[in-house]
Each structure stands twice: as C-alpha cells, then as structure tokens.
Amino acid sequence: MKNNNTKNTGARAKNSIPVHHIPLVAETSVITVSGLHKHFTAPGGDRLPVLENIDFTLREGEIVALLGRSGSGKSTLLRHVAGLLAPSSGTVHYRGRPVEGPNPGTAMLFQSFALMPWLTVQQNVELGLQARGVEPVARRERAVAAIDMVGLDGFENAYPKELSGGMRQRVGFARALVVEPDVLLMDEPFSALDVLTAQTLRNELLALLTHPESPTRTALLVTHSIEEAVQLADRILVLGTDPGTIQVELRVDLPRPRNRHTRGFEALVEDAYESLTGERAELPPTAGTHDPLRAATPLPQADVEQLTGLLEELDERGGEVELAVVSDALSYELDDLMPLVEAAELLGYARVETGKLRLSGTGRGFARADILTRKHLFAGAVLANVPLIATIRTLLMASDGGRLREQYVTDRLRASCPEHGSRQQLGTAITWGRYAELYEYDARDGVLLLPREDRGAGSQR
Template identity: 35%
Template sequence: MMSPPNPASTISPLVELQNVHQTFKLSSGQKIKVLKDINLSLMPNEILTLLGPSGSGKSTCLRIMAGLQEPTQGKAKRHGHTFDGANTDIAMVFQNFALLPWLKIFENVALGLEPLRLSKDEVNERVKRAIDLVGLEGFEEAYPRELSGGMKQRVGIARALVMERPILCLDEPFSALDVLTAEVLRKEVLNLWISKKTSIQSIILVTHNILEAVSLGGRILVMGANPGHIRIAIKNDLPYPRDEKSGKFKELVDNIHDVITESVIPDAPEWVPPALAASVAESFPPVPMNEVIGLIEMVCDQGGRLDAFALAHTLMKDSVQILLMAKAAELLDFVDTPKNAIVATDLGRRFARGDVNTRKKMLHSQLEQLQMVKLLKGKLESSEDFSIQREEAIQLIQDWLPNEPASVVLDTLIQWCRYGELFGFNADKQTIYLDRGEEVGEG
C-alpha cells in the first residue's frame, strides 16, 4: 500500500494546457464551441482524472495534450515548452481499442515500436515484456477478432506500454467493456502504475463514471458542458488500493454526485425578476420522450420515489443521462427532484395510470405550458399554412436560448411534441407544421 508523493510546486508539469479554447466548424458552417478557457497540468507521479458528461470536451482536452488536435486558442506545453505535432511523451489507450484486425496480437503491439527502428531482437524482447505485463502470454499469434473485449483492451494497453513513454492516456478505456471486466482491468492498470515496473510516471484518465474516477484519481477535474469547462478540481488523498465500501470513499462519491447534480438539476433556481420570468425559455435536456415516460412509469412502480444514482446503477446507465431524463420529467411537472431523489407528483401518478389517450392529452397540455413551445406555436399559428421551415425554428431557438445548440434543442422539441401531437415534422420538406389532424386536449 502506498500513496503517490504530493506534487510539489517546484516540479514542472509533464504536460499542461494554458487558456485553451476549442471551436469546431460543422460542415453546415455553424461553429460549435467545445472548450472554454481550460487550464490544467499533469504533475509527475499522479493520476489525473477528467470526469464529466458526454459533450463536456474531456476527450478533446486529451487530444490537445497528445498533440493530435491543435487548440483554436491557447497553448499546450510539454515540460514547459510548446511542441509541434504529436506529443511523444504520451502513450494513448483508446475506447474502442484501435487495433488493426489484419495484424496478429504480437504485430499489433510491435506497431508501437515501428518508428524506433529497433533490431529484431530488441523488438522481440520489448514486445514480449509488454505482453507479459498485461497477461497476454500465449495469445501472440492470435488475431484481434479471436479475443474478447477485455483481452482486446489488454492489447491496447500493451501497445501503449511497449513504447515506454512517461505518460499513459486512457480515453474512456473501460466503457466498451462489461462491468466485471472493467473492474479487473482497472485494478491491473493501477497495479502497473504502483509497481513502477513500467516507464509510466503519470496517468491521465478520461471517464464519465464517478466510481472509476474516485477509485483511481489522485486529482479529479469535474467538467461541465456547453461549452466544456472545468467546474472544480477535487483532491483525492485516499491511499491505494481504495476500498469502495469505506466511509470516506462513499463521502467523496456523494460529494462529486452533488457537484454534478447541482449543475444538471439546480435545486434552488437562480432568482429571476418576475417580469422577466415569463419571458425566459427553459432549456431542453436532449433525451427522447419515450425514455422520459419510461422513467415516470418506473418511479411510480417503485412507490413514487427513487434514488437517481441507484437507478443509474441498476440500469447500468450513465447517471448523467438519468438526471437529464429526470430533469425533462420535472420540466413537465411529472416529478420533483429533491437532491438525488426522483419523486413522482400527483400529476405524474395520474399520468402513469392513464391509458394511451389520457397520456397524450396530459402530455399535450403540459407541453403547451412550456415557454419555447408557446413561442413556436405562436409562430406557426401566425404563418400562412401553419408551417414553418426548420431554419426559421432554429433561428427562433437561437434568439431565445443563445447558449444551447439550437438544432439539438429543436430535434428534442420536435420529438416531444410529436408524442404530444402538438406539431409534426416533414423530413422531406424540412418543415414543422401544426398538428391539426386530431385536435386533442383543451388546446
């Protein structure tokens, strides 16, 4: 059992990002800001984790540090100096393994040595050692397709180890694996680092799994989305290997839960002047309505109250996704979300009991109360043929929700309103039209 030495302030960081901004241009010409003012540094002998929901730009951070992506603004530095091209201090492990299916395991690992132009014997020796370290002895002559997911990721790790670089970058390395395999591999990576049998000084781990972040990370950077930014840096001094059942571990997990929850479901909404309140449009969590309905049903089936994280665990879903679903249900007044719990409202219970038609009617009237829906409906009613172009709707959303990706909001909105039979969407003409075929509800 040991703990990593504290990074002293005099030691220079292995890699760092300074005031990094990143904007991507879509093929439509639209620009999307994915990173905003990121400052971070990786010290020797630490495991740094970037934790956040999808879309928070954690992978982009990793790519900039590895020199695979040039930042739109700001600098990436290696040992205090800027660098060109790929960062040769970093060995990457990819989410989907990035193995070449036509090469044998031995050759896939040896690929990592190709640029070094070593002699055959050296290659043989180093590859053998890397393969032994990850426990793949005997599989040298196999092809990737003959291996399970966990074994494939071992090959990915061996290929990273064989290069003998000081930094190991793990980009969601265990998320394509089943829970048990992920746990085993997590422990092995940790042991490799602790044992100091390899060249690895420090590790950067990108993940959306809070437990994973807490069990490995010495420092945890919690990231937020739209655009990606660092919300908070949390120090984790618990000694390795960490006991998931210990009180301190649980406390830390809960704290981080709260930080993320705060951002997804603000408990105390910011105070808005009443005059403005009516004109402020809600933001839309991008989740499909059928999943939201599923959540409401599940909450009501379980007696009307559920813990969001317990639910995420049983469903083996990303907890952020569950929180977004809960937020969507809350927007429609079907549930309340005190702290981490999801509680069904009376309306929600009635909804869950109702048949298809009752549900449609209720959804219809709840959706109609949303500011954005009202705005869109007004626009549709004032147009000649009760329909508008998609572009117009996007414009409207951009005016009212300038900080959100308009096309995503619109797609969500259309999907919800189709369920409530409010609007329809003609994909051929790219128009949104008022659903007047069967007028339901009191609308």
C-alpha cells in the same frame, strides 16, 4: 527511472493512513495546459465553442481523471494533450516544450480497443515501436515482455477475433505501455467491458502505474463514471458543458486500493455528483451495503409484447414445451428466444427444467387476462421481482413532484455494469415500467415521472 521524491498530501493522511498507501505525487510538471480554447466551424460558418479557458497541470506520478457529461469536451481535451488537435488559442506544454504535433511523451488507450484485425497480438503491440524506428529484434523482445506484463503470455500469435473483450483491451494496454510513455492517455478504456472484467483491468492497470519500477506512472483518464474516477484518480477535474470548462477540482486523498466500502469513498462520489449536476445526489433508502440500483439482477433485453406472445404460445400448448419446439413455432433463433425466457423466469411466469419451458400459475393467469388486467398483473410482478424498477418507483414516490433524473439512475448503474450496459438496463426498466403504468418517461428532458394520478402522493413527502 523517474524522480520518486514525494510528499504527504491531505489531512486524512496525517491522521491515520500509512504514508506508503497514500497517492504519491511528485512536484515535477509533465503536462501543462494554459488558457486553452477550442472551437470548430459549422458548415454554415457558425463558430461552435467546445473548450474554453482550460488551465491545469499534470504532475509526475499522478493520475488525473477528466469527469463530465457527454459534450463537455473531455475527449477533445485529451486529444490536445496527445498533440492530435491544435488549440484555437492557448498552449499545451510537455515538460516545458510546446506541443505542436503528436506528443512524443504520450500513448493513447481507446475505448474501442482499436486493434488491427489482420495482425497478431504481437504485431499489434509492435506497431508503436515500429513507428518509432525500433529495430526488429529489440522490437520483438520489448513486445513479448509487454505481452507477458499484461498477462497474455501464450497469445502472441493469436488474432483479435480469437480474444475476449478483456483480452483485447489488455493488448491495448501492452501496445500503449511498450513504448514507455511518460503519460498514458485513456479515453473511457473500460466502458465497453462487463463489470467484472472492467474491475479486474482497473486494478491491474493501477498496479502497473503505481509500481515504483514502472517507466509509466502518470496518466490522464477520461470517464463518465464518477466511481471509476474516485477509484483510480489522485485528482478529479469536473468539466461543465457548452462550452467545456473546468468547474471543480477534487482531491482524492484515500488509501489504495480503494472501492465504495473505503471510508470517505461515498462522500467523494457525492461531492463529484454535486459538482457535475449542481444538485446533491439523494441516496436510495436502501443505500449502503446493498443498493438495488447497483446490485440489481441484470434485466434481459426483452420486449413485453414478445414476452406476452411467448406465454400465450406456452398456454396454447398445454403449459409445457421443449425450448427447441417453441423456437421453431415462433420462428426465433434460440439465442433470440433466450432473453424472453430469462424475462419469463425473472417475473415468475415460467421456468426451464430439463430443456422444457413450463408455465407457472401466475404465467397462465397473465396469458389468459385481458389487456388492462395484464398491465395490473405485470406491475405486481415487476415490483416483486425487479429491484431496479421497484427502487425507481420508490424514489419517485419519495421525491418532490414525482420526478427522477435519468442521469442519476445511469450514474449509479455504472458502478455494476459498463456504460452501454447501464443504458440497456435502464432502457428495459423504462419500457417495462411504462407498460405497467408505474411511471412515465420524458425522453426530451431525460426525466422519469410518476403517472399524473400518483404525483400528489409523491409530492406530499
């Protein structure tokens, strides 16, 4: 077992928080990175700097998050700690010894699960033990215990294709923890999961890492999500880009478990955002208990032109038709049709009852309108029924110059859906908002803009 000597850290702890709820961190250094530089050589011979002058220490019992934009070198730094990459200069030490190959004190947890599809759950979990030469009987016993620990008892003989995404990542947890590493290295392990599964697994992983009997109580986490970093970490290292450098270190002296309703949580989120972007994040007018950028109804991935075709087809068939008939008429698989149906329902254009799709009066008016009138009607429908689009429009109207960073919206969306989900949500919102002429989008700079005729009103706030 590890040394559990701890000390109280932070003013908040002294004032009001029970000591046993404070992140407990020993002073023993497990990982030390000193003066690390990394560059790669392009095919033309040019030197491409990725990391520059990285210095940090990971102490025993501590969870540290590496937070930064894409291209800041977070994953590259993680691989240096794992011993999978060698620095161009500088050093990585594990418990005082230089890391000159795969680091024996670490285990890696990946975003993509990285399971062998031809192996069972138990066989996947045993892989690391097998590589370390653990004999078969002990290997099986330890694998079964790890599988039970992550809640997959009964699935030992299942194959990855039989498991949900959350269950597959639990296998990843078991495979990493079964070797009892000193340090768990995590590369965006929750970003491929839906919001509820990700939240459940975060809580369960945190419980495993902070349990006093756990052999693994130290972790280094790579994440794009500011809220995930604040929820899990004792410290956050914010990396800049071109090349990656540590810009700011933030201490997270909040009680666990913690979420955005925990006192001080939002302030740390804003501090991290400012450190990451150089600008203070302006909260939406409705921020607090209800933030439309976080709690909005998920947008179906539906193309406006295809939605228009669906409504026209419904109108031509008398305004009511069975879903299977519409699917055949439009040559759509039913699964491909459903996002359009969901969009029609969300916007109030149609509803599904007893297997039939019925056109509403609003939907009939849209289907029969000319192009310019359709845009006007669509704008009214999305502003009334899609909080995400309405909030983007409100923020644009309230901003100086009628501009809103795409990154700001995706950062807040990540609180309620994984990264790929937040990109899809914003992509749909951008497409619908542009069609309705509520805002424009500059893909090169990643900026949402009010239409030119509205910018005067937006900039006079």
